[in-house]
Amino acid sequence: MINEQIRDKEIRLIGEEGEQLGIMPVKDAMKLAKEANLDLVKIAPTAKPPVCKIIDYGKYKYELARKEKEAKKKQKVTEVKEIRLSPNIDDNDLNTKAGQARKFLTKGDKVKVALRFRGREMAHMSSSKQILDSFFSKLEDIAIVEKPAKLEGRNMIMFLAEKR
Structure with missing residues (x-):
């Protein structure tokens, strides 16, 4: 979930550099993300409170796809x-x-x-x-x-x- 899709009242926020910014309301976290021209992405939805991070979502998706492709390359398929x-x-x-x-x-x-x-x-x-x-x-x-x-x-x- 990203930006407005996050419906929780409070979240634990991680900054763009990976630093802990603490527990805060979603509105404040959204404001911080907008100021940095980045997205608020829910990373760990099952945690109490859910963990969100301020990152560039497009870049994040690209990195995930690249890691998945690398892992697939190293796989050995036995016929x-x-x-x-x-x-x-x-x-x-x-x-x-x-x-x-x-x-x-x-x-x-x-x-x-x-x-x-x-x-x-x-x-x-x-x-x-x-x-x-x-x-x-x-x-x-x-x-x-x-x-x-x-x-x-x-x-x-x-x-x-x-x-x-």
Whole structure:
């Protein structure tokens, strides 16, 4: 809330340099802000009495936006990349997929390994867990199993993340 939007009777006022000006009525605080050609901004509305500060509101909003943008820049977004395998995958194909997964993991992404079953492959699910195990063994030096292999419908899914 700024200037006339502040409806409290008394407020604790902080000056433009950050000095405490004490508790005073809103009208007096507004008068001081007008004299300095600045705005009266409510900073801590939950405090007793509410805390207001004399500042340039446009500059204040700009600073907040800049700080938010800086914080967003420093954030690291992790993506989940998916690699699909089939129960009758060959060793060379498995090595190629493991190479892709290695590339994703070194970039800092997580890898979702999905073993997809179609048709009669559903009957031989028990022997298929070893495919996921061998896939993980190729990446054991840089990856950890975040979620172990689990059957979800027609897919057996396992999540891998980079070792820290």
